[in-house]
Amino acid sequence: MPISGVIPVAPTIFTDDGALDLAGQRRTIDFLVDAGADAICILANWSEQFALSDAERETLTDLALEQVNGRVPVVVTTSHFSTRVAAERSRRAAAAGAAMVMLMAPYHGATIRVGEAGARAFFEGVADGLSIPILVQDAPMAGVVLSAELLAGMARDIPNVQYFKLENADAADKLRALIRLAGDAAEGPWDGEESITLITDLDAGATGTMPGGVMTEVLVEVMRRYRTGDRAGAVELYERWLPLINYENKHSGLQTTKALLHEGGIIGSDAVRAPLHGMSPEIRAGLVAMARRLDPLILRWAR
């Protein structure tokens, strides 16, 4: 069964002093399952993956799979610059029970990139001997340009490169080109970026979306309406909640889900890990006021 629908990113939960908060992590995962997530993604950029040690990644992978306990599939991000390390991480995630791994094309810092041939060889190397599907993440953070032709070629030629999360500019047109070029080989054309482009991407053929974890239950209903032919109803619901997506995308960023998990009494601290810093009091107040008005499950689940 292909994975589709709403696949929220679980934030990584820290204590105020920056240690992993494993109890808070478990409650966050339970909340996302209860909110109706079709699958859950861990260790994504929105999970501050770039601020974790290798050992912490393993701890969080094992914890998530244990806590989910088969209720929904789990997508584990295994990005690393090195083909060898990314392949090892991916095989370890598969062995631990991940349903899929997500990786960006290799990059490091401002200057190290490897081009399209290098990216293709990287994904071939990660796929080699891997038993689960790969989700290729096409994200601005990487600073890597992956053409629709490259993505479609990988979908056709590398058996487990089957999913694609497009969150660079022109995601909708690129989804359309990918679907045209790859056909059924691109089993999961998805979008990401907080679902800020969702309706246009659904129109382009997206079958999945990877938002933050703020309003999973709403996006599930948007997707249900769209899938059953009620596009107008999907658009109406989406546009009612768009201000919150826009606020996360433009103002409150990767701390958004944690701030509302904390506001809803689900976690004890919404700290991000230094050198990142939390949102300003003013931005937080705007977020909380907007969320109270819209009243997502995240504010009610633990009450």
Add this chain to the structure above:
Amino acid sequence: MPISGVIPVAPTIFTDDGALDLAGQRRTIDFLVDAGADAICILANWSEQFALSDAERETLTDLALEQVNGRVPVVVTTSHFSTRVAAERSRRAAAAGAAMVMLMAPYHGATIRVGEAGARAFFEGVADGLSIPILVQDAPMAGVVLSAELLAGMARDIPNVQYFKLENADAADKLRALIRLAGDAAEGPWDGEESITLITDLDAGATGTMPGGVMTEVLVEVMRRYRTGDRAGAVELYERWLPLINYENKHSGLQTTKALLHEGGIIGSDAVRAPLHGMSPEIRAGLVAMARRLDPLILRWAR
């Protein structure tokens, strides 16, 4: 005793299939010591640090310190985006016997930067409780701008932030500004970038240089001449060898030292780790021909 002089970067030695070659790593370290290095730096960008797992970093740190066995100081690169992880790495390196740690300001990918206040807080966090000096690496790869004022302020205010490796554009003018602003608090104003700007940086007051490992013995003699007042002799020797530095800096890159270690019979493979790829046959032939003409120790040491 402050560390000064020539501090070459030890490349990380891999087998042809990308595994660590620990025996080759030991021979490389012995060669650099014999070539006269004043200290050795491991896990730098020129060591492909971005392609290593955390466990491999620890293996290589322990191996280097054991192999050097106190003959020269060892500088261990402990860069990581997270203050917490960078601090843990640094404390571990100190406990293992490192003389100094080197870190870039935090960065991730194309988009995540934390500004000057964030960089300062990062170095304060790493310095907290650390028993050895910190070398701040100001490198193009980070895509981070660190002003001379920021660097001098850290030198004055954070006791173990004492060394600065400047390898962005305008290194010489920035060294001069740093020395003017920080005085003795900047105990080690150094340059890097294969020592491609060495003479101008020495004129600006640099006391150390961090090149690759191709011609340590030559740069040691350049520094000796300069230090003893023979600037003309230093320039003459430097300019005779400049074509090789230029070739490394512009053509053969981080594989240069490994290619010549291999050519000299010191290591069995000069592979870089995928997704990086080795230099072309044409670039390699040009490198080897130039090195044979200049005849550095690296081609003679194992014979």
